[in-house]
Amino acid sequence: MPRKLCTKTRRVPSLIPLLLMSLMAFVPAASASEGEAWAQRVYERADGDDVVIRGRMILMEESQEPRVRETYEYRLDVADGEVRNLVRFTRPGDIADTGLLTHDHADGESDQWLYLPALDRVRRISSERRGGRFVGSDLYYEDLEDRKVDRERHTVTGREDIHGVETIVLESVVVEGDPSVYSRRIRWVHPETLVALRTDYFEGAEEPSKRMTVHRLEKIQDYWTVMDSTMEDLESGHQTRLVVDDIIYDQGLPETLFSTDVLSDVTRERQYRPAQNQP
């Protein structure tokens, strides 16, 4: 093909209106492509190459004393969609030292292992669990996953205020064939921090079944961090409050920390934990 030099822009000969109408039907709506862009940015929100969190999961029911699960969570973004995650329970006593190790791979597959301290044994478990409540909370196993953007189609449906803060309303509908528990999600995304301040989860119905609400964000080591949030089961009224008590980013966690031998040996991860009782 001969190389050309551009001289001027000129309108091309007109086409029939019918062709115009049919072609316009295929042009993606600006809000849909904008939605994809927002979803990508939220997914790629800067959250550190690695992080260690000391946190609590507070299970709340009406007329019942809250139950607390204390955990340490370690996360490492290895590269190119490879994520490693280790959760260690420290309280209550009957699940203390139980650990859950997850390897998320770039192709969307995952491997998961559970450490049972009573047996001193590491067990491979199904990584395809999505339903089922995680340690009795209002979080499904799917809520713990690294959710790739292309699993859903994203559309910006408008802008709304959440507690006086303007947000972009982003609707994400699961693509056909995806085995998600949810049919769609609606997120109210804070454009400055790229954090979803509120997320409604739908399980096939018109009304949401669960809602995640963020109560407090803090900027720690230049990363906006959700410090306090609640997942509520809208049907039963049960709530799970997720509290971050301490957090450290970018320690340079080694990839060897996320191995099954460390999963079975609590001592080896302790050196990376945020120290308690700090003034």
Place this chain on the structure above:
Amino acid sequence: MTDRRRRLSFTCAACCVLGAAWPGAAWPDEYERVEDAVCLSQEEALERALVLYTPEQPVEVREEQCEQVLFRVRVVAIPDRDMARDIERRAALAGLPTLLLEAPGRLPTYSVQLGAFDDQQRARVQVEQARDAGIGPVRIIRAGTEAPGYTVYRRIAPAVPETESEALPEETGETALQLGDEPPPPEPDIEDEPSDFGVSFPRLRAETGLLHGGGRPARQANYLHGEYGIDWQPPGMLEGRVGIRFDGYHQSGDQTLDDARLDYGESYLRFRGDQTRFTLGTQRIIWGRVDEIPPQDRLSTIDLNRFILDDLTDRRRAMPAARLEHFRGAFRVDAVVSPRFREAKMPHRDSIWHPVDRRDGRIAGLESDPMLADLVRAGTFEEGLDGDPVGGVRVTRSGRGGDFGLSIQRTRHGTPYYELHPQVREAAAQLAAQGESVEGAVTATDEPTFTARHPRTWVIGGDFGFNALGATWRGEAVWLSDVPATTRDTLELITVEGAEWVVGGEFYPGDQNLRMTVQLAGQHLLDPPDVLDRVDYTSLNVELEEVFAREAWRVRLRMSTGLRVHDFYFNPRVSYERWEPHEIYAAYHYFDGEDGTLGGYYHRNQLLTVGWQVSW
């Protein structure tokens, strides 16, 4: 055609259409030309746009009029047509492209074009080829034209903020954002200053059991258990632990019992390196992969005090050992040496769980035999000690796609196998031949009539685990060089080769909280003579577990049934766990089976238990 390419094609078409619908319309200012993607073919422009496209900076392909420069190679000013045709023929023979052109006029002239190129260098090459073919004079003529072309434009201002540093409210100095009026969460418990020493109560438990049914050996069976440990974990590579346990058993009814025992728990010193861990002391080491009945679990000390009422963890005791674990990548090497084999912890002889029934003359796992029954009732038993070194090596790999393990062990059978004294056996044979009762044969020796043996054996095994079809699949198998058995005719203890295997899967039907484990298991004696022991045994083992009310309630069902023999165990259990870390439970244990099976041996021990346990 990919989705993105299709989208760009449509965008390109839409741009053309928009240009037609609104003549003279100006393009939006936020787009800029990509300088190295100017005046391309439509195909080339789309390819380039695919490479350049990002969600932050979308691209457009626009049709434009472009100046085209060509370098034409021609033989010019040919005066007549015949001469021009001759040049054309010779060029064609030389493999050159040809085009005969006429410039009309009062005196027409002709030219033969030998190709047109957008690159002057290529035109020069064509000239050389023509001259080599004896064609000339050849000229390069530069010409310019206008033709439609396609240029890629990219949006200048991204649709979303490019970098957080531009978008974040740095100017306001905000470092926190409080939303709503939710009260702050409760403060976490503040622990005492960290110390090198820690105290733990891994378990405290109290249980009462009521037996029922005709022929029950006792009316009530109670159990009290406690474990206590002191951990030492200073900074550095050393750590240690001292543990102790207490077990109390009480029975009332026909078989009464009051028994209390102290035993050591895990008590060790451990050295920890980067990839190595060495542990010296008493440890609970459970090898294998499958649930409840791992065939490779041959080094740990079995606790038979409560048969199978408890989970695997509670059916194993600590044993003295030196253990070396080395980790490298996904692999782990685990080597264990125990200087003195620790046989299974047996229940008190009056316990309803003892494998020897002196009242009816039975031994668990053996078919009833009149001669054997007389000897069991009349004879004496010694729990023999065969303490000598045992050990093994296990290599496992845990990584993407699946896990596997291999092991080799030289060890002893932990469960006792009772050997009839040779002199008693001989005397019994003589009495039986005379048609007399064999009970008197027990006086043939002053030594115990029956001695517990723990034959040595090699154990070579392997296991695997992987996920597929939404389930976790596990399998394990071992070959044993020496499995004890008793000949039917002479009641002699022999050993034969054996094999054991388990395969199964763990499922979550409906992807909810219900967990279901199904395992097939087999135990086989390989080519034995006629023995009292079961030669082939296969069973189906099922475990169901479900939680309710946010794990306030847990319901579990264990079931085991022989496949070619009636041997059945059924154990439903319900527990209340809302009162953390306490647990209150109720369970039922049902045994049934034909002669020679464990279900048949324990069929009178059906009981209902209620208990409480706590872990700190």
